[in-house]
Amino acid sequence: MTCGYARAVERARAGSARVPLTRASAALRRWSQRSQVTLTAVLLLVAGLLTVGIAADPDWVPPATFLLLEVVAVFLLRLRPLAVLGGTVLVCAWGLWWWGAESITPGFLAVLTLSVVAIGVFARERQRLGLRGAPGDRMLVDLRDRLAAHGRVPPLPAGWRVDSEIRSAHAEGFSGDFMVAGTRAGGTTLEIVLVDVSGKGMGAGVRSLQLSGAFGGLLGALPREEFLGAANGYLLAQAWAEGFATAIHVVVDLRTGDFTVSSAGHPPAMQLHAGSGRMELLDTVGAPALGVVADLRCAALTGRLDQGDVLLLYTDGLIEARGGDLEQGIDRLMGAADRVLAPGRGSAAAVLAGVRAGDDDDRAVVLIQRA
Incomplete structure (x- = not known):
């Protein structure tokens, strides 16, 4: 283990342990x-x-x-x-x-x-x-607020916007889906991680709180290509009975629009190309979920967000349905996102509403938009 990695892990542990009460x-x-x-x-x-x-x-x-x-x-x-x-x-x-x-x-x-x-x-x-x-x-209120605080996006340069909507199953107070965001390189690089923790309700919410603190400590402290591996190692070390999670990690250069996306067992991201109006599926599926195997290898895809483009991240609560397969759910989401985002005024809440997914699972939508 390198010194940098060790410091990042210690920072992650400290982040997950600090849950200050008011x-x-x-x-x-x-x-x-x-x-x-x-x-x-x-x-x-x-x-x-x-x-x-x-x-x-x-x-x-x-x-x-x-x-x-x-x-x-x-x-x-x-x-x-x-x-x-x-x-x-x-x-x-x-x-x-x-x-x-x-x-x-x-x-x-x-x-x-x-x-x-x-x-x-x-x-x-x-x-x-x-x-x-x-x-x-x-x-409980403090814990929920702490979880929401980890997902706050720092101020971004003009022309960039991040919109997110996270809803828990059956409108419970805690969700197994969470987002962690941060910037590096003097605010010129944006990093976002969207995570779906196994389970739902308070049990998943407590695990989400601990992981959000840990992932927040790792974010920005490690090179992009090492983040998911370090997150996987942290999750394995917890030895939870229900201890796996899917995650998608996006790094965007806010000067050029170039981005890198990699995932661990997570549904693939989507990109709306404003010039052609085409929705593209960024297929990063292949790596297992976090907390399953020790040697996690995640392939990364690269792309570019031009003016008007939108990068869409989501959790499986939007695409899973009883009696239907994931491909049908992804097609349904792509159709809803195309209708909502094509005019250039859509929001994460509008995408979620357009999919009309049931409320028996946690759901999350994150939009990274370049004006």
Whole structure:
């Protein structure tokens, strides 16, 4: 391993490890840690007052307030205090029923018991992920914002534009598709990597966050031809159970329009030639996905973006469909892109809408346009 490569890997690891929380979320976490005993005591007191209220005047204090108390507690308490409160609520409810409170019915007791169990399972899963109480929700927002920040494109020279649209499956908060962008050589060279991580939902989103930080550290730190190999080595080192990803890497000289594109298991890029109006498929398929084999060899294609040309990158969520093959999906995407981009005013969101792909998979479109 060369010294330059070693420094790049260390930079990638540092990038993937740095996920800073905002001051507000950090303060909220400290407050929550110090106040768990106080919060638990207050909520237990409320449970006792609700018990008295239900016994004295169920018209004003209905038994359903127990459920409201549990919902509030799941956002404030960790697993163990939440279990204590849930057990207390069940004891109070069953005690009221044994005492003869007419407002407490067997059906309500069954629903309340199942609700407490379900809340406990939910809280246990959140704690396993390190999401405890209210600060956990804030941390998820910070992670999502961090992932979006890695895909921000630096300012480009006049005449160049990058437009991207990334949507998660079923409109979830996290996507397995992400983009990393950067410039080098004093802002005269643009690099973009579009990645599709295996899986979907929060699990894929967490892996995307780590990989986006790592790939952001590698981008610009290595020669173009070494990037995908280094990314593959990093992914293999993680030893994830579901640990592969496809990626496409584009380097554009913003002075001349010359570009190089290479991919690892990713669908081929497309180029719209403004002069002829022709859509060209840049077939870089051949290399396996990242995280599959140790010796990854990716062939690169070169081309040029002339004025009005558009380079289109995308993930397989746009071209995969049940009952159809990838070639049909690619043809459908090429047709939609030709309709949207030919007038010279199209956007990534318009291309995605034109394909009309289902929302059961993550989808991403990136357009590199030269005016």
